[in-house]
Structure formats: structure tokens, C-alpha cells
Amino acid sequence: MAKVQSLKTQFLLRLALPLSLFVVLDAIASYYIAFYYANAAYDRWLLDSARSLAQEVKAQKGKVTFELPPTALEIFQWDDVDQTFFKIESSSIGFMAGDKRVPPPPDPASVRKQPAYFDSMIQAHRVRVVSMLATPKDSSEEVLVQVAETVRKRRSMMTDILLAELVPQLVLVCAAGLYIWLGINRGLRPLNALTREIAQRSPRDLTPIPDTGVPLEVLTLTHTINDLLARLSTAITAQQRFIANAAHQLRTPLAGLKVQAERALRETNLETMRPALMQIRNGADRASRLSTQLLSLARSETALGGSRPASRVDLRAVARDACIDWVPKALQRDMDLSFEGPEDPIYVQGEQTLLRELLNNLLDNAIRYGREHGQITVRITADTPPALVVEDDGPGIPDSEVDRIFERFYRPPGSPGDGCGLGLAIVKEIAEQHDARARLSRSSLGGARIEVRF
Ligand SMILES: Nc1ncnc2c1ncn2[C@@H]1O[C@H](COP(=O)(O)OP(=O)(O)OP(=O)(O)O)[C@@H](O)[C@H]1O
Ligand SMILES: [Mg+2]
Structure with missing residues (x-):
């Protein structure tokens, strides 16, 4: 059995899923943008610190010195969130001041061109390090100035940005989902009302169901x-x-x-x-x-339960067999019953017993109402679509009866014999079941001609 899908769930899935996906993608994008700007801002501050340290690198009689007043040092290291480290090294003296734990730049050559940044670790703390070269006046010596800072501030700023971005969006998605849910419920209300109306109906009540206020x-x-x-x-x-x-x-x-x-x-x-x-x-x-x-x-x-017949029937064979069976009846009235058909079988989608019933009724009529010593012809034509014709040379049916003759229980006034007026109604019904049409006309033989075209 096919799974029954709720319209509500489908709506929600189709709206909430893309919306959530959008929020996630947006969060990822915001994260990287925030990451970029937070880094850029803190990197700038790091570089400023390195520059102010570099200003304190001086040369006296060709010898480089570095001196930092303790108050400056305090200001420089004053931060209750992050820890800052620095290191001053000259090419000739080596380590001059600061903290030996600050790692050297991974690519010393790049520092020559411009200050270079890299990420590293000091004592299991992640740090961001800037390295720059200072060349004090009156000296050819190169002094490497490095400042490192732990990344707590950067991280908490990223989290803040992300939260500020994500929370309102999530609230928005939830609000939209709720709004849609309520909307769908309201939209489906007429459908529920309709279901109730139909469920409560008496099987005898075939009046139209009201459709005012229905979307x-x-x-x-x-x-x-x-x-x-x-x-x-x-x-x-x-x-x-x-x-x-x-x-x-x-x-x-x-x-x-x-x-x-x-x-x-x-x-x-x-x-x-x-x-x-x-x-x-x-x-x-x-x-x-x-x-x-x-x-x-x-x-x-x-017989067919409202569906089209499924099997293939040779119309020619059915008609020929019917003729053979009706010959004795025709002979009783001294009538000549002949069959005309093509050499090859003519196949139609049909139900053999019903087609036989149709022919029985037409032949019964032709023999019953035809002329004594008369002529009856049953013909199958191979045209597309094929047709079945039964005609006789009897008195025929007046043109004025054409409209009513296929009606149930209808017999033209003064009809001979004691039929019940159902024969042609049966013919019409069976023809319709086969998607065919039964038509009455005047035969060239002079009598009635009934054609069933498939
Ligand atoms: N071949 C025919 N020649 C002349 N009249 C016909 C012919 N076929 C039908 N009729 C007329 O049409 C009427 C309706 O025919 P139909 O077969 O529907 O009913 P019925 O023959 O009277 O009754 P039954 O249900 O017993 O067949 C007949 O009563 C007859 O008057
Ligand atoms: Mg009849």
C-alpha cells in the first residue's frame, strides 16, 4: 500500500528543510566572514605593539640596545583576558629581551619584505605571532621583533558574532514554521468541514454539497x-x-x-x-x-463491471457461429439467412458471450419481424473500425421510431408478436460496453438495417 502523506508534513518539510539549510549555510558564511574581520582587527593591534617595541630598539656606537621602561612593559602586558609575549633578537647578539618561548617565524625570509603573521603554541596555549624586522638608525644590524598573544579574545569575539547572527535566524525559522503550520491548519479547515459534511450524509441524499466559503x-x-x-x-x-x-x-x-x-x-x-x-x-x-x-x-x-473488455474476440467467427445456430429458426419461416464476411478474422476488444447475445437479439428480431420467404443478411466489414450489420427485406422500422426504438420496453404501437421491447435495448447496452455504436437505418433490401460500429 502506498504510504499516506500528510499535506501538512509535506508543506512543512518542503519549507522548513530549505529554510534550515539556508540558515546553516548562512551561519558557515558568517563564521568565515567574522573570522576574517576579527583576525584582521586583532592582527593590526598585534602589529602596533610590535612597532612600538621596535621603536625602542636603538643603536649606540654601532651597538644595538633595547630598553623598555617598566611602566611601558606593564601597559604592554596588561590584559586580563589574553597573555602577551614578546621577543627581541639581533643577528649579532642573539636573544636580547622578552620571552625565549616565543617561537621563531617558520619562514624567516618572508619577514624581510613585510611583517609576517603565523599561528603557534606557547605552553599548550594557542597564540598568534607577528614578526617584523627593525633596523635602528646608524646601524646595519637587523633586529627581529616578535609579539605573540593568546587567542581567547579572538575566539570569544567569534562566538559572539556567531550567536548574534544565528539566534535571531533560528527564532525566525521557528516563527515561520509555526506561522505556516497555523496557516495550513486554517487552510485545511474547509476540507475537514467538507469531509464531515460528506460523512454525515444519508446515502439517499444526492443533492449537491454546498460549496460556499470553500477555497x-x-x-x-x-x-x-x-x-x-x-x-x-x-x-x-x-x-x-x-x-x-x-x-x-x-x-x-x-x-x-x-x-x-x-x-x-x-x-x-x-x-x-x-x-x-x-x-x-x-x-x-x-x-x-x-x-x-x-x-x-x-x-x-x-458483466464488465464498468471497465472495457480485456480479451480479443474474432467478430467474424462469432457472427458466423450465430448464423449457423439460427438457420433452423429461419427455415421455419422459409427465410434465407446468409453470412458475408472477409477471409481473415476480424479482431475486436470484446466479450464473446455478450457479442453473441447482441447478435441473438438482432437475428431474433430479423426472423420474427421479417418477411416470410424473405432474406436476412449478416455482414462483417473489415473497415477500420470494423462493423457488424444485420439487415432484412421485411417491413422495416418507420423513420419516426428511430429515436425511441433502442429504449427499454419500447415497442412501436401495433408491433406484431409478443416481445417485451428489450431486445434492441440490450443491443445498445452491449454496444456501449464495447465502445461501439448501434444505429438503425433502412436496408437496401427494403427492411430494417442495424449497424454496430466498433
Ligand atoms: N428487423 C426488424 N424489422 C421490423 N421491425 C423490427 C425489427 N427489429 C425490431 N423491430 C421493431 O422494434 C421493436 C423493438 O424491438 P426489440 O427487439 O427491442 O423488442 P421486441 O422484439 O419487441 O422484444 P424482445 O425484448 O423480446 O426482443 C419490435 O417490437 C419491432 O416492432
Ligand atoms: Mg426483439
Whole structure:
């Protein structure tokens, strides 16, 4: 079974996921931007410190000295967050002042061009170090000045920037999610109301469901449902009319049977009973024919369960077999029943028993209503789409009846015999089940011509 997805969850996932992704990406970008600027600002301060130390490097009679007043040293080292270290080294003397633990620059050559920065460790503390060269006046000696500082301030500044950036964004995402959630709930309210309305409905109530205050998207749904209800209502009305008709049609021969049976019962002599018994037999025939036709109609309506037939049927073979079976009946009226068809099979998507039923009804009519000693032709044409034609040279059906002749229980006034008026309705029903159309016209032979085109 397919997994049922909630519209709400889908909406939320589709909105919240990209939003969160955006926040994460934005946080990463902010982190690097903050990292860059925080470093740049503190590096500048570090360089300033190195420069002020370099100013204290002097030369006296060709000898470099470095002297820092203790107060200056204090100011320089005064910081309650980070620890600052420095180191002064000259090429000739070597270590002159400061802290020997300050590591030498990894690339001494680069210091010659401009002050160089690098990251290192002092006593398990991460430090940022700047190195620069000082060349005191009146001396050719090069003095390396280095200042190192632990990175606590930088780190806490980064965290501050990141928090200032992230927290409002997260709040925004949560607020947006909540807002969307409430919005969806409100948006789906008409749908819930609609579900309640349909659930509470009586199965007999086929009036349209109200669609005032329903949003546009749901309106299509209500329109479709109302459309379906309207069609259902028409179908049910037709069904009810049919049942009423069928009951009426069944009652007539049964009432006749009863009357004739009472008449026969009043007689004592078999000979005088005979006419009533004959009537009873005819009435039983009629009732039997009616129930057969009613069943046939019901079967053709339901056999395919509303779907198109799945199997392939050779129309030519079905028609030929039907003709062979009906020859004895035709001969009883001295009629000539002929079959015309192509050499090769003509395949249609169909249900063999239903197609046979259709042909039976057309042949029954042709033999029943055609001319004695007449001619009946059953023809299959190989055109696309293929067609089935049954025609005769009898009296035919007047043009004025064309519209009603396929209706259930309809027989033109004065129709001979005692049919029940269901034959052509069955033909029409089976044709429709096969996506085909049954049409009545006048035959070139002079009689009726029924064509079923697939
Ligand atoms: N080939 C035909 N020639 C002349 N009239 C026909 C022909 N076929 C049908 N009809 C007329 O159309 C009417 C309806 O035919 P239909 O087959 O629907 O019903 P039916 O034959 O009266 O009853 P049943 O349900 O027993 O077949 C017939 O009563 C008859 O008057
Ligand atoms: Mg008939």
C-alpha cells in the first residue's frame, strides 16, 4: 500500500528543510566572514605593539640596545583576558629581551619584505605571532621583533558574532514554521468541514454539497463530487424507472396467467379447458421471455463491471457461429439467412458471450419481424473500425421510431408478436460496453438495417 502523506508534513518539510539549510549555510558564511574581520582587527593591534617595541630598539656606537621602561612593559602586558609575549633578537647578539618561548617565524625570509603573521603554541596555549624586522638608525644590524598573544579574545569575539547572527535566524525559522503550520491548519479547515459534511450524509441524499466559503483548490473537488452526485442521481432515477417498468411488465403476464387458470378451473371438460390452457402456455412463454431478457440486460450492464473488455474476440467467427445456430429458426419461416464476411478474422476488444447475445437479439428480431420467404443478411466489414450489420427485406422500422426504438420496453404501437421491447435495448447496452455504436437505418433490401460500429 502506498504510504499516506500528510499535506501538512509535506508543506512543512518542503519549507522548513530549505529554510534550515539556508540558515546553516548562512551561519558557515558568517563564521568565515567574522573570522576574517576579527583576525584582521586583532592582527593590526598585534602589529602596533610590535612597532612600538621596535621603536625602542636603538643603536649606540654601532651597538644595538633595547630598553623598555617598566611602566611601558606593564601597559604592554596588561590584559586580563589574553597573555602577551614578546621577543627581541639581533643577528649579532642573539636573544636580547622578552620571552625565549616565543617561537621563531617558520619562514624567516618572508619577514624581510613585510611583517609576517603565523599561528603557534606557547605552553599548550594557542597564540598568534607577528614578526617584523627593525633596523635602528646608524646601524646595519637587523633586529627581529616578535609579539605573540593568546587567542581567547579572538575566539570569544567569534562566538559572539556567531550567536548574534544565528539566534535571531533560528527564532525566525521557528516563527515561520509555526506561522505556516497555523496557516495550513486554517487552510485545511474547509476540507475537514467538507469531509464531515460528506460523512454525515444519508446515502439517499444526492443533492449537491454546498460549496460556499470553500477555497478555489477545494472547489474543483466539490464540483467533481457534485458532478458525480448528479450523474449518480440520473442513473438511480433511470434504475428506479426500470425496476418499476419491469415489475409492471412482469405483473401483466402473471395476472393473465391467474385469470386463465381460474377460467380453466371453472371448466370440467378437458376440451373446453383447452383454449384457457393454450393462453396459459402463451402467457408462461411471455413471462419466461421477459425474465430471460431482463436477466440478459442486467448481465450486459454488469458483466464488465464498468471497465472495457480485456480479451480479443474474432467478430467474424462469432457472427458466423450465430448464423449457423439460427438457420433452423429461419427455415421455419422459409427465410434465407446468409453470412458475408472477409477471409481473415476480424479482431475486436470484446466479450464473446455478450457479442453473441447482441447478435441473438438482432437475428431474433430479423426472423420474427421479417418477411416470410424473405432474406436476412449478416455482414462483417473489415473497415477500420470494423462493423457488424444485420439487415432484412421485411417491413422495416418507420423513420419516426428511430429515436425511441433502442429504449427499454419500447415497442412501436401495433408491433406484431409478443416481445417485451428489450431486445434492441440490450443491443445498445452491449454496444456501449464495447465502445461501439448501434444505429438503425433502412436496408437496401427494403427492411430494417442495424449497424454496430466498433
Ligand atoms: N428487423 C426488424 N424489422 C421490423 N421491425 C423490427 C425489427 N427489429 C425490431 N423491430 C421493431 O422494434 C421493436 C423493438 O424491438 P426489440 O427487439 O427491442 O423488442 P421486441 O422484439 O419487441 O422484444 P424482445 O425484448 O423480446 O426482443 C419490435 O417490437 C419491432 O416492432
Ligand atoms: Mg426483439
